[in-house]
Amino acid sequence: MKQKHARPFVAATFAMTVDGKITTRNFTPVDFTSREDKLHLFRQRALADAVLIGHTSLKRDNVRLSLPAELQQARIKRKQTPAPLRVIVSNKGRIDSGLKIFQSVTSPILIFSTMRMPRKTQVALGGKATLHLAESDYVNLEGMLRILRSQYKVRTVECEGGPTLFRSLLERGLVDRLNLTIAPYMFGGAKAPTLTGLSKEFLPASVHCSLIEMRKVGDECFLTYRIKHQRQRRTRTRSPRND
Numbered sequence: 001m002k003q004k005h006a007r008p009f010v011a012a013t014f015a016m017t018v019d020g021k022i023t024t025r026n027f028t029p030v031d032f033t034s035r036e037d038k039l040h041l042f043r044q045r046a047l048a049d050a051v052l053i054g055h056t057s058l059k060r061d062n063v064r065l066s067l068p069a070e071l072q073q074a075r076i077k078r079k080q081t082p083a084p085l086r087v088i089v090s091n092k093g094r095i096d097s098g099l100k101i102f103q104s105v106t107s108p109i110l111i112f113s114t115m116r117m118p119r120k121t122q123v124a125l126g127g128k129a130t131l132h133l134a135e136s137d138y139v140n141l142e143g144m145l146r147i148l149r150s151q152y153k154v155r156t157v158e159c160e161g162g163p164t165l166f167r168s169l170l171e172r173g174l175v176d177r178l179n180l181t182i183a184p185y186m187f188g189g190a191k192a193p194t195l196t197g198l199s200k201e202f203l204p205a206s207v208h209c210s211l212i213e214m215r216k217v218g219d220e221c222f223l224t225y226r227i228k229h230q231r232q233r234r235t236r237t238r239s240p241r242n243d
């Protein structure tokens with residue numbers, strides 16, 4: 001029998017260098033992609049009911065997660081809200097209420113965190129976002145997606161990183177699609193994170209991806225992968241290197 005409130009469809013959108021890096025070792029905002037890639041990110045965001053971001057990316061990049069006026073208009077024409085809900089994930093909850101996202105009123109903001117969030121932060125964020133604070137020390141990502149579906153009617157989530165959050169979702173089988181831009185650079189450096197972060201650990205099992213679209217614009221390549229979930233795979237799921 002189908003679950004009453006299945007989780008939303010989750011797409012993740014990233015850009016990486018030819019050698020697989022998503023930023024430099026300082027985690028400072030780096031502009032290594034084209035205008036086309038930025039438009040691509042906006043277009044992916046515009047398709048979703050909610051956009052999801054990890055606390056470090058929010059803090060480092062100080063993004064508003066809003067949309068250009070023409071994409072807001074297109075959503076309105078499709079009978080959607082002007083912009084997707086904005087969802088922040090943080091275990092510790094030490095989120096600065098002065099970040100740009102809290103000055104932009106483009107769409108409601110939800111924060112999924114824990115009771116570890118300091119009381120004064122709860123007060124400072126109270127009027128700016130809806131807080132979902134778990135009693136446990138860590139946010140339950142499956143639970144968060146179920147709440148997005150059941151309480152906020154979210155059917156599609158666009159995860160915009162960063163790699164720590166993406167890896168957590170991936171490990172739990174909670175990513176359905178990956179939109180990946182390959183930018184024509186190489187950064188090198190073991191301390192610069194890849195798509196799955198800096199962890200030296202293998203994923204619990206190899207994740208199989210199926211390439212469903214490939215588009216070349218200038219020197220950039222825009223790839224769309226469907227993530228194959230374990231239950232969908234008949235063949236061996238663990239690669240020898242992961243065993």
Ligand SMILES: NC(=O)c1ccc[n+]([C@@H]2O[C@H](COP(=O)([O-])OP(=O)(O)OC[C@H]3O[C@@H](n4cnc5c(N)ncnc54)[C@H](OP(=O)(O)O)[C@@H]3O)[C@@H](O)[C@H]2O)c1
Pocket residue numbers: 013014015016021022023026027028029030053054055056057058060061089090091092093094138139140141160161162163164165166168169193197
């Ligand atoms: N090239 C790209 O496409 C791209 C895209 C996105 C980001 N980035 C870059 O990625 C860098 C940040 O990467 P990152 O991996 O450190 O950041 P991240 O995934 O954005 O954030 C990590 C933080 O998010 C919270 N978090 C992550 N997973 C969680 C989970 N399962 N449950 C609850 N909270 C969770 C925690 O916050 P607390 O510490 O508050 O508990 C954690 O410390 C930035 O430099 C950014 O520019 C690049």
